[in-house]
Amino acid sequence: MRNTRTLTRRAALGAVSVTAALALAACGGSGDSGDSGSSGDAGSNSSTSASAGTGSTAGAHNAQDVTFAQGMIPHHRQALEVAALAADRASSAQVKDLASRVEKAQDPEIRTMSGWLTAWGEDVPAASGGAAESMPGMDHSAGSGMPGMMDGSDMDMLKKASGADFDTMFLTMMIEHHKGAVDMATTEKSKGTYQPATAMSDAIVTAQTAEITEMNKLLGKG
Known part of the structure; x- marks a missing residue:
């Protein structure tokens, strides 16, 4: 127990x-x-x-980034308008090819820059007829003051041209247009703070400088 x-x-x-x-x-x-x-x-x-x-x-962006996007969008839009004319007016296969490359490169850039402006709460430039002075609501930095932009008479002349005459006018005008874009992109590279915008501007400088050289060769200047 x-x-x-x-x-x-x-x-x-x-x-x-x-x-x-x-x-x-x-x-x-x-x-x-x-x-x-x-x-x-x-x-x-x-x-x-x-x-x-x-x-x-x-x-992180500054006023320069906004100016760049608001200016480059209408600048690119005019390039697309000019490039679209080449399909049934140009006689040179090389000019048509160049115009096609311009469209493929710049249309996506327009969409990208429009997205930036929307995200920043800034105005996206309204589509216009292509001439610099016909851009309502834009300030001088994104209107007639943009370098390389063709005016109404330039666009009218280009639309009436065809064949070899069109090729020459297209190349001559697009060279100046590209130079303007390079100038704008160069300013963005040095003064902008938004990394995607400065990266795009660097790509624009590289691509359009190469196309300027190409177009000068097609004009017999290279």
Whole structure:
């Protein structure tokens, strides 16, 4: 009988010990969980800060970036209008090919720059007839003051031309138009702060400078 009571007591003590051990483990686990929670919060804050930093960098732009986009959009639109004329007016396959490349390069850039302006809460230039002075609502930086833009009489002459005459007029006018775009892009590269815009301006300078050389060769000037 005494042995039975002793065994019962030991079993009870063992159960208490196990319970205590489990309680301590639970407390320790709770502390670990708390630490993990703190780490998670820190990680979350770090992630949030990183995201905020990225957004801040991506959204950092200045007045020059706005001027660049608002000016280059109508500038590109006129280039697309001129390039579209080549399909049924040009006699040179090389001129038609160049016009096609201009369309493929500049149309996506117009959409990209329009997206920037919308994101910045700035006005996207309305589509116009192509002539510099027919751009309502634009200031001097994006209107008639834009370098290389063709005026109404230039566009009328080009639309009435065909064959070799069109080729010569197209190349001559597009060279000046490209030079204007290069000037605008060069200004953006030196004064803009929005990285995607300065990267685009760098691409414009490279591509259009090469096309100017190509067009001069087609005119026999290279």
